[in-house]
Amino acid sequence: MMDWTDRHCRYFHRLITRHARLYTEMVTTGALLHGDVARHLDFHAEEHPVALQLGGSEPADLAHGARLAERWGYDEVNLNCGCPSERVQRGAFGACLMNEAPLVARCVAAMREATRLPVTVKHRIGLGRSESYGFVRDFVGTVAEAGCSVFIVHARNAWLEGLSPKENREVPPLRYEVVRQLKQDFPALTLVVNGGVGDATQIAGHLATLDGVMVGRAAYHDPWSMAGWDARFFGDPAAQVLAPDRDAVEAAMVGHMLRQQAAGVPWSHVARHMLGLWNGTPGARRWRQVWSDHRLKGRDPREVGRLAREARLQGRAVAAAAEDSPTG
Ligand SMILES: Cc1cc2nc3c(=O)[nH]c(=O)nc-3n(C[C@H](O)[C@H](O)[C@H](O)COP(=O)(O)O)c2cc1C
Numbered sequence: 322m323m324d325w326t327d328r329h330c331r332y333f334h335r336l337i338t339r340h341a342r343l344y345t346e347m348v349t350t351g352a353l354l355h356g357d358v359a360r361h362l363d364f365h366a367e368e369h370p371v372a373l374q375l376g377g378s379e380p381a382d383l384a385h386g387a388r389l390a391e392r393w394g395y396d397e398v399n400l401n402c403g404c405p406s407e408r409v410q411r412g413a414f415g416a417c418l419m420n421e422a423p424l425v426a427r428c429v430a431a432m433r434e435a436t437r438l439p440v441t442v443k444h445r446i447g448l449g450r451s452e453s454y455g456f457v458r459d460f461v462g463t464v465a466e467a468g469c470s471v472f473i474v475h476a477r478n479a480w481l482e483g484l485s486p487k488e489n490r491e492v493p494p495l496r497y498e499v500v501r502q503l504k505q506d507f508p509a510l511t512l513v514v515n516g517g518v519g520d521a522t523q524i525a526g527h528l529a530t531l532d533g534v535m536v537g538r539a540a541y542h543d544p545w546s547m548a549g550w551d552a553r554f555f556g557d558p559a560a561q562v563l564a565p566d567r568d569a570v571e572a573a574m575v576g577h578m579l580r581q582q583a584a585g586v587p588w589s590h591v592a593r594h595m596l597g598l599w600n601g602t603p604g605a606r607r608w609r610q611v612w613s614d615h616r617l618k619g620r621d622p623r624e625v626g627r628l629a630r631e632a633r634l635q636g637r638a639v640a641a642a643a644e645d646s647p648t649g
Pocket residue numbers: 322323324325345346347374401403404443475490515516517518535536537538539
């Protein structure tokens with residue numbers, strides 16, 4: 322997710338779930354051809370398994386991106402056919418590629434020829450107001466013929482006119498039944514559903530009929546919701562014995578901040594992704610306020626961590642006192 326799932330965010334999420342596959346922000350082929358490639362592609366070894374998402378529509382440029390993905394050590398390369406932003410539409414990629422299935426097939430074929438990594442596609446279930454199932458079925462069928470076997474389906478249409486990208490993640494209705502129908506029609510393909518999924522019960526519900534679930538905003542805003550995934554969805558026996566612990570995750574993030582600081586990255590660039598860590602527990606708001614306090618930017622992250630912990634424990638004590646009081 323643009324501006325969200327950068328390498329620091331992924332480092333953080335990996336401390337909470339060892340097995341969930343993490344995705345980069347979309348990186349455009351233009352950025353890889355003309356920009357600072359290392360800045361866009363470098364990641365920490367701890368992040369595996371991690372997929373690079375590309376945005377583009379030129380088969381040769383995407384092949385170049387796929388080659389770079391392999392050289393950098395990514396585990397998967399994903400093509401974005403779901404982003405509705407105007408900037409992306411001007412570049413004629415993202416969701417508008419759903420109108421050009423044969424071109425997407427050529428892109429996938431070129432990427433597959435360039436790399437041994439799995440090449441996957443993320444897309445919507447339709448464009449505009451049309452609810453034609455045939456449209457998305459033919460899109461998937463055509464792209465699958467080019468060798469793509471994993472489709473991550475954001476289960477709403479993209480309306481390319483009149484809605485902002487944010488509205489395009491909220492207004493077009495979710496239609497999970499379309500993804501289930503795709504699975505029925507293409508049983509050999511791996512179909513991963515995305516959109517509006519958050520808690521573990523919902524995830525389990527989708528996994529009864531589909532191959533995977535991609536969780537976006539819920540995981541970002543409430544990262545601890547991922548803490549039970551390794552045990553529940555990946556059957557990791559270690560996770561069943563040793564559940565992750567928020568204090569340990571926070572301490573590991575402070576260590577990460579110190580290392581990043583030595584490389585010139587301010588700790589606030591790292592901390593901003595973990596502000597939801599204590600969500601849902603007493604004192605979380607006070608803790609968050611400390612980690613997002615701009616006046617502390619010049620301080621050592623270890624000290625900020627201590628202040629945040631004190632604030633959280635104080636908040637917890639206040640909440641407990643309120644519960645104990647007769648009027649509480
Ligand atoms: C801030 C933000 C940035 C996003 N950037 C991307 C992106 O770069 N590539 C992409 O495929 N989807 C992107 N998305 C869409 C999400 O991946 C996802 O499809 C959408 O939010 C629906 O899933 P959710 O309800 O689990 O969040 C972004 C979403 C948000 C909120």
